Structures are given as C-alpha cells and as structure tokens.
Amino acid sequence: MPAPGAGAPAAALRPLAERAQAPATLVAPADAGGLSWRELGQDDVAALGGLVQRIEDADDPPYRTSPDEVAEYYDASHYWSAMGGWDADGTLRAFGFVRIQRGDLTVLxxxxxxxVDPAWRHHGVGGALIDWQVGRARQMFVETGVEAPARIVVHVDEGMDAMARLLTERGFAPRRWYMEMRRDLSRPIPEVTLDTHLSVVPWTAELDDAVRRAHNKAFGEQxxxxxxxxxxxxxxxTHFVPSWSFVxxxxxTDRAQVAGYLISGRYEQDWPALGWTEGYTEMIGVLPEWRGRHVASALLTRAMRAYADDGMEYAGLDVDTDNPTGAPLLFAHLGYERTRGSAMYTIEI
Structure with a gap:
C-alpha cells in the first residue's frame, strides 16, 4: 500500500491545505546553538559560500560546491525559502533551504x-533546522495553490548516518536509492552501430527545446x-558543456525526430576531492519507441570519446537503482563501476 499521497491522484486526496498540516506561525530555531536567526537572501551569497566551503572542507565529500552553484540556490525556477544562523561575530554558522520547482504539477x-559549521555541531542546530524546514515546506505547499500529492525530500549521501537518524526520528523514510558510477576511459570504447536513419549529432541551441520536449516524454511516467x-x-x-552533449x-521521415539525448557537465571543482578527472553525464534519455535499438549505448560511447579527447580519465554518471529501463545493467555492460551511493528520504503528504 503506498504511503499517504504517494501515487494517489489529486482528485482522490483531501485538500492539500488539510493534508499539509502547515503551522500557522513558524519561528526560527530560537535557542539552537546560541545563534541569531534570520531569513537568508541573495545579499548573503558570499557568506553562504564561505560556510558551504568550511562544511565541505571538514566533511570531505567527493564533490565541492562552486560559488556559481551556491548562487543557483536562489534561481527563479523555484519557490524558495531559507534561514541562516549567525554567531555573535556576524559569521554565518548554519543554513537551511527549502525549494519547490515552479513546474511541479502532479507531485509537489x-x-x-x-x-552546520563543524564548530557548531552537537548543539541541536541540525535537528532544529530540519524541524524548521519541514514546517516551512508544509507552508510552502499550501502557498503554491496547486492541488496535488506532495513530498518533502532530503538527499543523504552514503555514510551520513547521523543525518539519517535525525530524519528518521522526524518521520522521514528512505524511498529511493542512487549510485554514482564511473567508466575508465583508458579502456577501449566499443563501436556502436545504429539502424539506418538513426544518427548521433552534436547538441546545438537549435535542438535544445526539442530535447526538452523529448526529455519530458521520456521520463513522463517515471x-x-x-x-x-x-x-x-x-x-x-553553470557547468553545462555543449561539446560533450549529443542528440x-x-x-x-521528412522531419527529424529526437530519439534520445545526452547532456554533460564539467565539474572541475570536484576533481581534487574525487581523485580523478571526469566528464559527467547529467542526463541521458531515450524515447520509448526507440528503446532496444542501441541509442543509449551510441550516446554514451560518443560522449566517452568526447571526454577522452579532452583528457578526462573517467566518464561519470548517477542512476536510480530502481530505474525501470534497466539503465544500471546497460551502464555495467559498458564498463561503468559503482563508486558510492545515496538515498532519498521523504515525508509523503
């Protein structure tokens, strides 16, 4: 039986204003860590970037967040709300964001x-921030005016056991699991032959909106x-690489149709933490009518060659372990190997 709100049509659910149980008022984490709390705005980007850097330097995850990525927290494609905790010297020591994509229609x-800054941990700050985020998310669901199932989402990297415990104590449960994979580009890259009339071409700006529509169709039922x-x-x-992206x-027929696509990114700031250089496949999709015709393999191998030509050591990507198209098996067949994992924790509303 699905969790409340999961997979249920909006018409079968009680109004979101009832289901969300949004708090009438929401106060900042007043006593957490002795910090002063206020909403974060775009004027706080530099302070936020410094805090993110301190956190990542201490925790040493296999990635780093660039200043441009920090600025993207505030992008206009999402409804967003953010809270920050400042110490007596005016240094930002903790932050929490809640973001809802404006295009969400069938599931919010x-x-x-x-x-939390490493120097301010073990004082209840993390738990207080999660409580604020959950309450704010419930309010924001109602504020959208969209009637749909809803879920509050936190991604947890492998090994973050303390975070997983905090979430579980607050009603979150793991729903999906993901794995990062890499493919050694020093190994031979196979040749893939496509059917007549099918070809892989470089991404162009003129093809981009057709790729968007194809993406919506390819993933519409997932x-x-x-x-x-x-x-x-x-x-x-910010890190999109057109020369590593293909369609x-x-x-x-008279009009060329998008059968599949691959979008790549270049995350140079991650490479020292990873220990290798890589071209990263952000998205890959094949429309249903072209599946089983080696389109994904052709896209992946074309991207591998582009990465290798630019001196990359590996091709990288991530995949939902429950992907219904069998993508994990395809990636393994092409030589990709698992490097780490993560989980999506949610509260379903």
Whole structure:
C-alpha cells in the first residue's frame, strides 16, 4: 500500500491545505546553538559560500560546491525559502533551504538542503533546522495553490548516518536509492552501430527545446518525474558543456525526430576531492519507441570519446537503482563501476 499521497491522484486526496498540516506561525530555531536567526537572501551569497566551503572542507565529500552553484540556490525556477544562523561575530554558522520547482504539477516536491559549521555541531542546530524546514515546506505547499500529492525530500549521501537518524526520528523514510558510477576511459570504447536513419549529432541551441520536449516524454511516467518548462530547463547550467552533449536523431521521415539525448557537465571543482578527472553525464534519455535499438549505448560511447579527447580519465554518471529501463545493467555492460551511493528520504503528504 503506498504511503499517504504517494501515487494517489489529486482528485482522490483531501485538500492539500488539510493534508499539509502547515503551522500557522513558524519561528526560527530560537535557542539552537546560541545563534541569531534570520531569513537568508541573495545579499548573503558570499557568506553562504564561505560556510558551504568550511562544511565541505571538514566533511570531505567527493564533490565541492562552486560559488556559481551556491548562487543557483536562489534561481527563479523555484519557490524558495531559507534561514541562516549567525554567531555573535556576524559569521554565518548554519543554513537551511527549502525549494519547490515552479513546474511541479502532479507531485509537489520540497527539496531541503542545509548544513552546520563543524564548530557548531552537537548543539541541536541540525535537528532544529530540519524541524524548521519541514514546517516551512508544509507552508510552502499550501502557498503554491496547486492541488496535488506532495513530498518533502532530503538527499543523504552514503555514510551520513547521523543525518539519517535525525530524519528518521522526524518521520522521514528512505524511498529511493542512487549510485554514482564511473567508466575508465583508458579502456577501449566499443563501436556502436545504429539502424539506418538513426544518427548521433552534436547538441546545438537549435535542438535544445526539442530535447526538452523529448526529455519530458521520456521520463513522463517515471517515479517523481515532473515536466520541465522552457524556463526550468535552462536553470542549473553553470557547468553545462555543449561539446560533450549529443542528440540522437531519427531522419526516417521528412522531419527529424529526437530519439534520445545526452547532456554533460564539467565539474572541475570536484576533481581534487574525487581523485580523478571526469566528464559527467547529467542526463541521458531515450524515447520509448526507440528503446532496444542501441541509442543509449551510441550516446554514451560518443560522449566517452568526447571526454577522452579532452583528457578526462573517467566518464561519470548517477542512476536510480530502481530505474525501470534497466539503465544500471546497460551502464555495467559498458564498463561503468559503482563508486558510492545515496538515498532519498521523504515525508509523503
């Protein structure tokens, strides 16, 4: 039996204003860590970037958040709300964001992220921030005016056991699991032959909106998928690499059709933490009518060659372990190996 709100049509649910149980008022984590709390705005980007850097330097995750990525927390493709805790010297020591993508229609998703300065941990700050985020997410669901199932989402990297415990104590449960994979580009890259009329071409700006529409169709039936608008499709492209991105076209009719696509990013700030250089596959999709025709393999191997030509040591990507298209098996067949994992924890509303 699905969790409340999970998979249920909006018409079968009580009004979101009832289900969300949004608090009438929501106060900042007043006593947590002796910090002074206020809402974060775009004027706080530099302070936020410094805090994120201190957190990542201490925790040493296999990635680093660039200043441009910090600025993207505030992008206009999401409804967002943020809270920060400042010490007596005016240094930001803790933060929490809640973000809901404006294009969400059939499931509202409140993505929660945040962190606590290593020097301010073990004082209840993390738990207080999560409590604030959950309450704020419930309020924001109602504020959208959209009637739909809703979920509060936190992604937890492998090994973050303390965070997992905090979430579980507050009613979160793990719903999906993901794995990062890499493929050694020093190994031979296989040749993939496509059917007549199918070809892989470089990404161009002229093809981009057709790729967006293809993405919405390719992932429309998958768990947690929401359509991208023209505006949301353009967000989060700070590290997008056009020369590493490709489109599979079917020219069997007068008008070429997008059969599949692969979008890549270059995250140089991650490489020292990873211990290797890589081209990263952000998105790969094949539309249903072209599946089983080697389109994904052709896209992946074309990208591998582009990464290798630019001196990358590995090709990287991540995948939902329950992907219904069998993607994990395909990646393994092409030589990708698991490097680490993560889980999506949610409260379903």
């Amino acid at each position: 998703r409140a993505f929660c992220s945040g962190g 768990w947690d998928a929401q359509p991208h608008t023209a505006e949301t499709w353009q967000q989060g492209r 599979a076209l079917d020219r069997s």
